[in-house]
Structure formats: C-alpha cells, structure tokens
Amino acid sequence: MEHTDLSAYFTHTCTRIKQVSFPIGTTHLEPPIALAPMAGITDRPYRDLVRSFGVGLMVSEMVASQEMVQAKPGVRERAELSADVENTAVQLAGREAIWMAEAARQVADRGAKVIDINMGCPAKKVTNGFSGSALLKTPDHALSLIEAVVSAVDVPVTLKTRLGWDDNCLNAPDVARRAQDVGVQMVTIHGRTRCQFYKGSADWRAISEVRAAIDVPLLANGDIVDTDTARAALTASGANGVMIGRGAQGKPWLLAQVAHDIWGSPAPDVPEGSDLVDMISKHYEAVLGFYGLDLGLRVSRKHLGWYMDQAQTPSVLRRQVLTAIAPAEVLDLLPEAILGANREITA
Ligand SMILES: Cc1cc2nc3c(=O)[nH]c(=O)nc-3n(C[C@H](O)[C@H](O)[C@H](O)COP(=O)(O)O)c2cc1C
Secondary structure (H helix, E strand, C coil): CCHHHHHCCCCCCHHHCCCCCEEECCEEECCCEEECCCCCCCCHHHHHHHHCCCCCEEEEEEEEHHHHHCCCCCHHHHCCCCCCCCCEEEEEECCCHHHHHHHHHHHHHCCCCEEEEEECCCCHHHHCCCCHHHHHHCHHHHHHHHHHHHHHCCCCEEEEEEEECCCCCCCHHHHHHHHHHCCCCEEEEEEEEHHHCCCCCCCHHHHHHHHHHCCCCEEEECCCCCHHHHHHHHHHHCCCEEEECHHHCCCCCHHHHHHHHHHCCCCCCCCCHHHHHHHHHHHHHHHHHHHCHHHHHHHHHHHHHHHHHHHCCCHHHHHHHHHCCCHHHHHHHHHHHHHCCCCCCCC
16 A cells, blocks of 8 residues: 555544544554553453453564564464454564565464564664664664565554664654655654663654654654543644553553543443453463463563552562462452452552
8 A cells, every 4th residue: 555545544633633543554543542562561362451442553562583483482472363353563573684574474474464663672682683773773774674574565564663772863753754665654653762761751742753754654652651641642743643551551441541532432441340350360361371371470470460550459468469379379369459358449
C-alpha cells in the first residue's frame, strides 16, 4: 500500500475528533493506540489479556532476528501468535539485512499482521551488537535493514525508535522521513534519547518534529500512564495516537480505558472483586502453561507483583505469593492478596 493511501485516513488532530482509524496495510488501528513492546513482558499471554479488553495494536517483545531464524531455544516463543490474532505486530531486532528479512518472512508467514523494526532498545548488550538504538548512529545502514524487511514481506512494516542517540544527535525526524520513503507505514517515537535510557521525562514536544517530517501515522510513546497523560502527549506531539508500556503493567484494561476516554470506543469492563481475582488467576495459569513451570514462575511473578502493587497487598503476604513454588498455593493466596480484608481495590 502506498503512503498516500494511508494518509487519507488519518488526521493530525485526532485528539479533537471521536472516531479515528488508520489502516496499516490490511490492519485498522482503531482507535489509534498500541501496547508497547516490552522484553519479558509483552508475551503471548499478556498480549492476549490486553487484547481481551477490546482495543489496540499488540506489539510483541523484541525478537532477535538471527537467533530466531537459527531457532535458538526460547527465541521463537517471543514471536508466537495466538490463533485468532488480528492486530498483532511482531517486533524484530538485528543488524544484518539477511537475518532481518528472513525473520520478517517467517513471522509474516506465521500470521503477524505487522512487522515492527526495533531501533530504540538502549540496552548495552543490544547496542554493543549495533542493533536497537545503536542504529540511530548509522542511519544509512539502518535504512538498508528497513528496505530489506519492506521488500521481504507483504505485510506493513513499522518503525519504533527514540528521539536520537543523545542530545547532540537528535536525528529521529530525518531517520523517520527516510524510513517512510522506503516504505515504512507507521512510526512510533519514544520521547527520550538512547543515552537517557529511562531517566528524566519523555519529551513529547520533541516528537512533534517527527510529526512535521513524515506523512505516515505517528504514535507518541513514553510516560503515558493514563488518559490525562495520553491527551497531553497527543497535544504536545501532534501524534495520531499513543503507545503505552509500563503504565499498563498490572492494568491490562488501561489501553481500552484511555481509548474510551479519548476516542469514544466502548468502555472496558474493568474487573473488580472476585472477577479481578479470576482474571489474575487465569493470566497466571496462562503464563505457566505458555512457559512451563520454571520459567513460568519467574515471568508470572513480575505480573503478580504489579497486580499486588495496585491492590496494595501487605508485604508479608506479597512475599508469600512471590516465593510460593506450587501454583495451587499461589492460586489459594490470590483472593486474600488482591482483595484482602477491608482493603479497597484501585482499578
Ligand atoms: C522492561 C522493558 C522492556 C522493553 N523492551 C522493549 C522491546 O523489546 N522493544 C522496544 O522497542 N522497546 C522496549 N521497551 C521500551 C518500551 O517499548 C517503551 O518505549 C518505553 O518503556 C517507554 O514507554 P512507557 O513509558 O509507556 O513504558 C522496553 C521497556 C521496558 C520497561
């Protein structure tokens, strides 16, 4: 699909109108909100849970392209899709066109609706391998990877990156424009530089320079944790939509809530009381089922910790839940940990 086909469908002033939708290829992002890729977090069970509230593009955690193609244990699972996936993007990372293109082909064959390219990860083990945000330092090379992926697949290709490498290299507008020119159909900008890692605050206003440089849809990302921050990010950046990561931890309904408040999509049925315990128990069991007991226990503890943060679970009980090995014990403890006696649950 040509960029011009896309641009007819969206608006730079989406905060002011109720129903906004833009197609990324055959996928309609309606309303324009996405779950941020988070390594070790946005796995299939969590994406399925967030999706169950009804809105958003679900972006998989980063999948290392070469390792995936070479079938390194544990890597393919990160790209695993549900059978009924509509709005799922698989995010690929890498530094060699040959692996990026082949990985893109493989995940598209398995049903990914969108391929997202990671040019934002700041982790040293990624940037030392010249992947992730390190690609911002070598834009010509980055462009060759993007071109290779775009020509390898028929599904739309999107790009997620940061404002630049550091304050002296704020080249996201240029990189995004060039990426668009070789066929990228949506760009997400995390409003920090690589050298900021996660420190300070996301600079949503700086994202507006990318908005001015491209025509394809743009998502603003970074420190969006509720409807007010989503509105503020949209206004400051002029982006078409938002991507939310950490704000949705322990609150898988957050995207749907924000979308309802801003774009008028149906309000999510936010679980309370025993329904909330039921949701958490099912998520827990899905994680164990997906990873098996050993890894499943480790992954599930992160989510349980966030659910208990919301519930303000007392520390002794929290420790019991997070150190229990037998799933039956965790499931037994959950009603008290989440509902407790006379404790209010914050949705
Ligand atoms: C634990 C963790 C893992 C992350 N993994 C990825 C990743 O795999 N790919 C990526 O592009 N960004 C990754 N990010 C960055 C997020 O997608 C997002 O850009 C960042 O957290 C800012 O958004 P937020 O404030 O809404 O969380 C990760 C962030 C965190 C906290």
